[in-house]
Amino acid sequence: MVIVGVLALQGAFAAHQDRLHELGIDAPAVRTAGHLGDVDALVMPGGESTTMSHLLRTNDLFDPIEDAIRDGLPVLGTCAGMIMCANEVLDGRRDQRSFGVIDISVRRNGYGRQLASFEADLDVEGFAADFHAVFIRAPIVERVGSGVEILACYDGVPVLVRQGSCTVASFHPELTPDGRLHAMFVESIESQS
Numbered sequence: 001m002v003i004v005g006v007l008a009l010q011g012a013f014a015a016h017q018d019r020l021h022e023l024g025i026d027a028p029a030v031r032t033a034g035h036l037g038d039v040d041a042l043v044m045p046g047g048e049s050t051t052m053s054h055l056l057r058t059n060d061l062f063d064p065i066e067d068a069i070r071d072g073l074p075v076l077g078t079c080a081g082m083i084m085c086a087n088e089v090l091d092g093r094r095d096q097r098s099f100g101v102i103d104i105s106v107r108r109n110g111y112g113r114q115l116a117s118f119e120a121d122l123d124v125e126g127f128a129a130d131f132h133a134v135f136i137r138a139p140i141v142e143r144v145g146s147g148v149e150i151l152a153c154y155d156g157v158p159v160l161v162r163q164g165s166c167t168v169a170s171f172h173p174e175l176t177p178d179g180r181l182h183a184m185f186v187e188s189i190e191s192q193s
């Protein structure tokens with residue numbers, strides 16, 4: 001059985017742990033570089049990417065995570081976690097860093113004030129029924145590289161994409177009881193290991 005660590009410096013990490021536990025998956029908190037050695041994959045939760053970037057660096061976790069991902073650690077990034085994974089971050093803070101492990105450009109808070117938070121039913125590749133998605137000050141995907149698979153769109157804009165072992169969503173799959181997206185991630189890890 002795979003062990004899926006959840007980055008737990010800031011943000012909505014506990015709900016990710018709940019969803020994974022409901023699937024019978026061990027989901028320890030990752031707060032130090034040492035914890036990385038115990039996990040087969042990593043979830044980067046929603047929250048605030050500027051704060052997350054800052055805490056990753058002050059906790060000496062940024063470089064170890066970057067190295068682990070480059071060595072093949074599968075990652076699921078949601079909302080702020082999507083921003084942390086993206087190659088290019090628009091409207092970021094100047095000192096904000098991202099891991100650059102998926103070839104997309106995202107704009108922070110890109111859905112604007114009217115749509116700052118909203119919910120939508122998404123047609124997700126491989127799911128028999130729609131997935132109810134909660135968007136909270138979500139990043140908008142403005143560019144998707146040719147090597148990136150688009151798994152769901154909202155209003156014609158990609159909101160769930162994957163490149164290799166990095167899957168990112170601009171919404172919060174952990175905030176609804178539907179565990180299918182976490183199950184999809186776990187299955188992708190198992191099929192690679």
Ligand code: GLN
Nearest residue numbers: 046047048049079080136
């Ligand atoms: N707007 C936040 C950021 O820039 C992301 C919001 C979220 O994760 N719900 O990091």
